[in-house]
Amino acid sequence: MTKIITVAGGKGGTGKTTVAVNLSYLLSKRGKTILVDADVENPCVPATIAGRIVVNRIVEVKGFKPVFDYGKCVKCGLCVEKCPEHSLTMLPSGRIIYFETLCSGCSSCMLVCPANAISEGYRLEGLFRFGRALDTMDVIVGEIVPGNRRSGVLIARLIEENLENFRKYDFVVIDSPPGTFAGVYSTIKHAETILAVTEPTPLGVNDLRKFIKLARKYGKEDINVVVNKYGIPGGSYEEIERIVEELGLRLFKIPYSRIVFDSVVRGVLVVEEYPESDAAKSIERLALALS
Amino acid sequence: MEIVVASGKGGTGKTFVSSNLTYFLRSLGAKVVAVDADAEAPDLLLALGGASENVYSREVYRSRKAVIDHGRCVSCMKCFETCRFNAIELSNGKPVVVEEYCEGCGACSIVCPSNAISFVVKRTGLISCDVSKYGIKVVTADLEVGGRNTGELVYMAKEEAHRIADSEGAKYIVVDAAAGIGCPVISSLAGADILIVVVEPSPQSLKGARRLLEVAESFRTRNLLILNKYDLNPNFSEKVASTLGIEVLGKIPYDYTIVKAYASMTPFLAYSSGGRALKPLVESFRTLYEGVLK
Numbered sequence: 001m002t003k004i005i006t007v008a009g010g011k012g013g014t015g016k017t018t019v020a021v022n023l024s025y026l027l028s029k030r031g032k033t034i035l036v037d038a039d040v041e042n043p044c045v046p047a048t049i050a051g052r053i054v055v056n057r058i059v060e061v062k063g064f065k066p067v068f069d070y071g072k073c074v075k076c077g078l079c080v081e082k083c084p085e086h087s088l089t090m091l092p093s094g095r096i097i098y099f100e101t102l103c104s105g106c107s108s109c110m111l112v113c114p115a116n117a118i119s120e121g122y123r124l125e126g127l128f129r130f131g132r133a134l135d136t137m138d139v140i141v142g143e144i145v146p147g148n149r150r151s152g153v154l155i156a157r158l159i160e161e162n163l164e165n166f167r168k169y170d171f172v173v174i175d176s177p178p179g180t181f182a183g184v185y186s187t188i189k190h191a192e193t194i195l196a197v198t199e200p201t202p203l204g205v206n207d208l209r210k211f212i213k214l215a216r217k218y219g220k221e222d223i224n225v226v227v228n229k230y231g232i233p234g235g236s237y238e239e240i241e242r243i244v245e246e247l248g249l250r251l252f253k254i255p256y257s258r259i260v261f262d263s264v265v266r267g268v269l270v271v272e273e274y275p276e277s278d279a280a281k282s283i284e285r286l287a288l289a290l291s
Numbered sequence: 292m293e294i295v296v297a298s299g300k301g302g303t304g305k306t307f308v309s310s311n312l313t314y315f316l317r318s319l320g321a322k323v324v325a326v327d328a329d330a331e332a333p334d335l336l337l338a339l340g341g342a343s344e345n346v347y348s349r350e351v352y353r354s355r356k357a358v359i360d361h362g363r364c365v366s367c368m369k370c371f372e373t374c375r376f377n378a379i380e381l382s383n384g385k386p387v388v389v390e391e392y393c394e395g396c397g398a399c400s401i402v403c404p405s406n407a408i409s410f411v412v413k414r415t416g417l418i419s420c421d422v423s424k425y426g427i428k429v430v431t432a433d434l435e436v437g438g439r440n441t442g443e444l445v446y447m448a449k450e451e452a453h454r455i456a457d458s459e460g461a462k463y464i465v466v467d468a469a470a471g472i473g474c475p476v477i478s479s480l481a482g483a484d485i486l487i488v489v490v491e492p493s494p495q496s497l498k499g500a501r502r503l504l505e506v507a508e509s510f511r512t513r514n515l516l517i518l519n520k521y522d523l524n525p526n527f528s529e530k531v532a533s534t535l536g537i538e539v540l541g542k543i544p545y546d547y548t549i550v551k552a553y554a555s556m557t558p559f560l561a562y563s564s565g566g567r568a569l570k571p572l573v574e575s576f577r578t579l580y581e582g583v584l585k
């Protein structure tokens with residue numbers, strides 16, 4: 001039975017990747033595990049384990065782009081009219097100007113062309129790197145081509161196109177991007193368990209609320225709030241306790257410690273390098289509760 | 292003049308820099324409008340002390356989604372085969388629309404032989420204008436959870452800020468961008484004059500900043516760097532500065548007082564017991580003001 005655990009939380013920089021990497025490492029000792037870096041705009045899993053990934057397959061993710069055959073084109077302008085993103089313009093000469101950065105790759109232009117003058121071309125949207133991390137688990141790292149505006153589409157493909165593959169594992173840990181947009185929806189859509197990683201600041205709390213709203217909108221029940229950097233002076237601890245109590249969520253705490261920051265920077269795992277630290281023990285407890 | 296604060300990676304201190312820069316400009320007597328372009332997790336108003344007055348809030352309905360009329364649908368699956376966005380799934384042999392994935396592009400309705408697919412408009416989010424406790428107008432883009440078209444919402448919020456700036460004679464617009472390098476960040480960069488990149492001394496943040504600068508290249512912004520929490524890893528901070536090769540505006544040390552200032556809903560610069568980050572932050576802003584903005 002596969003368990004999909006998504007590590008998300010709304011605010012950026014709260015420690016999602018740190019939690020995802022350490023947690024998946026611990027889970028990999030209990031069952032077959034795959035870690036999915038779905039933060040395609042800025043995938044941080046590789047740096048957080050200092051590149052200790054053996055990549056065995058790179059999939060170039062391709063999207064549609066139109067190719068025009070002016071020998072067949074009847075200059076009807078239907079492609080221009082039907083393009084929902086206004087990425088096509090026709091010059092008086094009949095030549096079509098294509099703005100690739102606006103194009104969503106929907107292929108409507110090709111579908112409406114009455115003269116079969118548009119055929120399927122490809123453009124690179126991003127890469128999915130498949131490999132083995134830390135010699136203990138499989139990994140997929142998604143990365144979008146800078147300048148591409150549709151990270152949500154790439155994340156949806158990363159999850160949906162690998163869903164069958166996920167069923168081969170005991171644990172699937174998805175490292176979600178910050179925010180609450182459709183791309184984050186993709187990462188929680190199939191998940192049984194959600195970890196909402198936050199920090200004890202008013203901003204962290206504010207973003208946590210919006211993220212929980214998203215998770216609950218899609219019927220997620222097993223939502224666990226993970227407060228990272230717990231213990232920093234002046235933190236919003238009461239507010240977090242109140243949210244957790246009101247909504248009946250589970251609460252986990254990872255104490256603030258320089259060890260965690262230093263480990264992230266050096267690309268080592270707290271649970272591997274400093275297993276006796278309070279931070280490592282708190283992540284151990286989290287892993288135990290989820291497995 | 293439009294100043295965008297972005298980072299690539301989340302949590303490096305974008306909102307910290309943009310809220311305090313706004314407050315700094317205001318305290319110099321300059322008129323400034325702030326834009327929260329982090330529509331998925333908007334916090335700028337909070338960082339500027341919260342709202343003392345809501346000027347207006349406007350619902351934005353600019354997204355589209357497909358709706359399938361199952362009375363007409365002949366289950367030919369042409370829509371399923373045509374959709375490039377995983378937005379049509381099969382449920383008991385019938386195509387159903389996954390609203391969150393639907394781009395509203397219309398490709399499915401082009402191929403549908405029975406005219407069973409139509410489109411409805413759905414909520415994109417909310418654009419609000421508030422006056423913060425410190426008398427600063429803040430325009431906030433707030434995306435519907437699970438929504439899309441973030442870039443369009445950000446673009447609208449910026450247009451709104453320009454309109455306010457024009458009518459009130461405000462010289463500066465400060466934009467607090469989202470994490471990442473995607474659609475909302477691209478909309479934040481479009482039309483901006485200055486980009487402040489906020490980086491913390493970690494490889495993750497450096498990588499994010501490099502990807503951000505790659506995206507920013509086509510916008511011809513003047514790029515400046517703020518090294519936040521630089522003392523957590525001083526050697527790496529030097530590496531960040533030399534690798535990125537952009538003008539360094541300042542180095543801000545890690546300071547617990549920043550959290551305390553947030554907790555009391557006060558911009559750090561206005562927090563009476565300001566900590567060790569105070570002087571370097573003010574100096575960075577002064578350098579910016581004297582050397583670039585003025």
